[in-house]
Amino acid sequence: MKGGELSQALMLYRALVNEKIERNWALPERSSRVKGKLEAVLVVRVRRDGTVLDIQFDERSGDSYFDDSVLKAVLKSKPFPPFPDIYSPKEEEIVIRFAPEKVSS
Amino acid sequence: MNFRNFRKLPVSVLGFVIIALTIFQVRPAGSRIYIDVNSPLQAKIPIAVPAFRFEGGDVTGRGLAKNMADTLSNALDFSGLFQLLDPAVFLQNPDEMGIAIQEIKFSEWRFLGADLLVRGSYRVQGERFELLINLFDVINQKLLLSRTYYNSVEDARDTILRFADELMLELTGELGIFHTKLAFVGDATGQKEIYVADFDGSHIRQLTNNRSMTLSPNWSNDGKQISFVGYKHGNPDIYTIDLMSKAIQRISMRPGLNIAPAYHPNGDKLAATLSFTGNPELYLLDLRGQRRGHQMAASSPMSPIELANPRFTCWMSTRRPPPG
Numbered sequence: 426m427k428g429g430e431l432s433q434a435l436m437l438y439r440a441l442v443n444e445k446i447e448r449n450w451a452l453p454e455r456s457s458r459v460k461g462k463l464e465a466v467l468v469v470r471v472r473r474d475g476t477v478l479d480i481q482f483d484e485r486s487g488d489s490y491f492d493d494s495v496l497k498a499v500l501k502s503k504p505f506p507p508f509p510d511i512y513s514p515k516e517e518e519i520v521i522r523f524a525p526e527k528v529s530s
Numbered sequence: 531m532n533f534r535n536f537r538k539l540p541v542s543v544l545g546f547v548i549i550a551l552t553i554f555q556v557r558p559a560g561s562r563i564y565i566d567v568n569s570p571l572q573a574k575i576p577i578a579v580p581a582f583r584f585e586g587g588d589v590t591g592r593g594l595a596k597n598m599a600d601t602l603s604n605a606l607d608f609s610g611l612f613q614l615l616d617p618a619v620f621l622q623n624p625d626e627m628g629i630a631i632q633e634i635k636f637s638e639w640r641f642l643g644a645d646l647l648v649r650g651s652y653r654v655q656g657e658r659f660e661l662l663i664n665l666f667d668v669i670n671q672k673l674l675l676s677r678t679y680y681n682s683v684e685d686a687r688d689t690i691l692r693f694a695d696e697l698m699l700e701l702t703g704e705l706g707i708f709h710t711k712l713a714f715v716g717d718a719t720g721q722k723e724i725y726v727a728d729f730d731g732s733h734i735r736q737l738t739n740n741r742s743m744t745l746s747p748n749w750s751n752d753g754k755q756i757s758f759v760g761y762k763h764g765n766p767d768i769y770t771i772d773l774m775s776k777a778i779q780r781i782s783m784r785p786g787l788n789i790a791p792a793y794h795p796n797g798d799k800l801a802a803t804l805s806f807t808g809n810p811e812l813y814l815l816d817l818r819g820q821r822r823g824h825q826m827a828a829s830s831p832m833s834p835i836e837l838a839n840p841r842f843t844c845w846m847s848t849r850r851p852p853p854g
Contacts, residue, residue: 439565446565451572451645453611468562490702494570497645497669519563526568 434509441506442519450498452491452525463491464524467499472516475504483520495523574613575645575701578668579603580624581617582650582661591654591683595624598650598661598690605694605708608730611701615644629664631673639668646674648697659683663693665700675700713737713747713756724758724771737771738778748800750793757781757791757800768802770817781819786810 466484471477480499485492499521508517581599584592606612617624621638628634629651639647650663658680665675675697679689691708698706707729716725716734724737724747738744743761750756757770760780768782768791782788786805793800794814799822803810814822 435563439563443565443567446567447569447571449572450567450570451575452570453574495567498567498570500669501640501645514561517561517563519565521565521567523567525570 431511434511438506438509438512442502442521445502445506446498446521449501450494450523452494462524463488464522465492465495467495467521467523469499469505469519469521470516471505471508471519473508473512473514475507477503477505478516486523491523495521498523572613575611576615576643577606577612577646577648578615578620578639578642578644579606579617579648580620580627582652582663583625583627583629585651585653587654587659588656591652591659594652594654594659594683594686598652598686599624599648601687601690602648602650602694604730605691605706606697609698609706611698612646615642629662631664631666631671634666634671636666636668636671639666644668646701654683657682657684659686661689665697711753713749715745715747724756726756726773737773737776746790748792750797751795752797755793755797757793759789759791768800768815768819779818781817782815783819791815 463486464484465482465486468481468483469477470479477499480496482492482496486495505519508514579599579602581595584595603614607614619642620627621642622635627649629649634647634649645668647666647668648663649666650661652659652661659682661679661681663675663677663679664673666672667674677693677696679692681689691706694708695706698704698708710729712727712729712731714725714727715722716736717723719736719739719741721741722743722745723740724744725734726737727734737756738758738760740760740762744758745766746757746759748757754773755770756773757768759766760769761767763780763783765783765785766787766789767780768788769778769780770791771778782791782802782804784804784806786808787803787810789803791800791802799814799816801812801814804813805811816822
């Protein structure tokens with residue numbers, strides 16, 4: 426039962442973080458270098474109160490404009506939402522994969 | 531690094547690597563939280579362009595402060611890349627906002643949602659003004675671009691557009707289009723004449739005053755000349771106009787059609803359709819209208835377009851492709 430509650434709480438947490446970052450991610454469709462499929466992965470170390478301790482690229486897209494935009498999206502999303510009470514770690518690594526499917530206008 | 535090289539490493543380095551591995555233990559992967567982010571919701575980069583700061587000199591120049599910021603805002607908006615923040619939400623009077631990086635209140639700009647900030651200050655002395663413009667990355671609290679200009683007040687708009695071009699280069703890797711111009715045919719006078727406008731369609735200038743039909747403007751690659759077709763003498767003839775001196779030359783007035791001029795990328799010749807032989811054919815002419823080489827193609831070629839690669843010319847034709 427506890428496991429189910431935890432995974433539900435984590436699912437909600439992931440949705441909250443996703444929503445905050447998406448809202449802060451500025452990626453103009455027309456920025457000249459952003460073409461084709463790009464993907465970047467950031468590892469963000471977060472304290473349980475939501476404080477961002479460290480941000481690292483785990484995988485760069487190879488496009489500096491794209492990489493800059495995802496880094497800024499995370500910086501603008503500081504602080505992250507605090508961990509759910511039921512989730513015990515003092516801090517956690519959150520792995521965020523940026524892979525735009527479409528740019529909303 | 532292969533094993534043999536590895537063995538050659540000094541012991542001190544190996545020792546350091548072992549210590550480092552001990553301190554920075556690789557964390558177990560299972561405890562991480564994974565999140566996919568697929569939809570950037572901001573399609574444009576939020577940018578703030580407060581009115582520039584008037585630093586003194588002739589008081590008559592005070593009006594430039596908003597003028598220049600508006601010119602820059604309009605140009606950036608036109609690029610489609612930026613969302614301009616409404617100046618009504620700015621927390622400080624632009625005249626009190628700093629210009630240098632240590633004076634910028636980055637946290638306030640971040641609170642307002644700006645990713646980028648442009649700050650300019652200027653002083654006016656008689657006909658001339660000195661302008662400093664800085665572009666800041668609000669998120670990383672960095673100065674991205676800093677330019678000073680010393681120009682005549684008359685050229686304020688041009689100066690701002692030059693900065694806008696450089697801003698685009700800094701942010702996208704490609705120079706902006708704010709110094710490009712459009713040539714077009716307009717009939718505001720009742721006759722078709724050639725006009726030139728700025729990139730956004732503003733600042734329209736009438737180039738020709740032939741009081742007859744004037745058509746097909748075409749830019750030379752360096753932007754210094756336009757060729758066109760004019761019916762001033764009853765027949766479609768090819769003209770060129772020098773944008774600086776406004777000098778107009780009639781370069782091809784052969785019997786029949788002299789139409790569809792298109793500059794060669796080198797700028798020293800143009801392709802055109804001429805029909806003095808009875809059939810319209812494609813020819814290369816020098817800038818005085820003399821033929822260079824033979825006709826280029828047969829079977830009613832029209833509307834040549836010179837490509838960036840000087841080895842090729844495109845045209846329309848009724849020629850059928852060879853069978854098979």
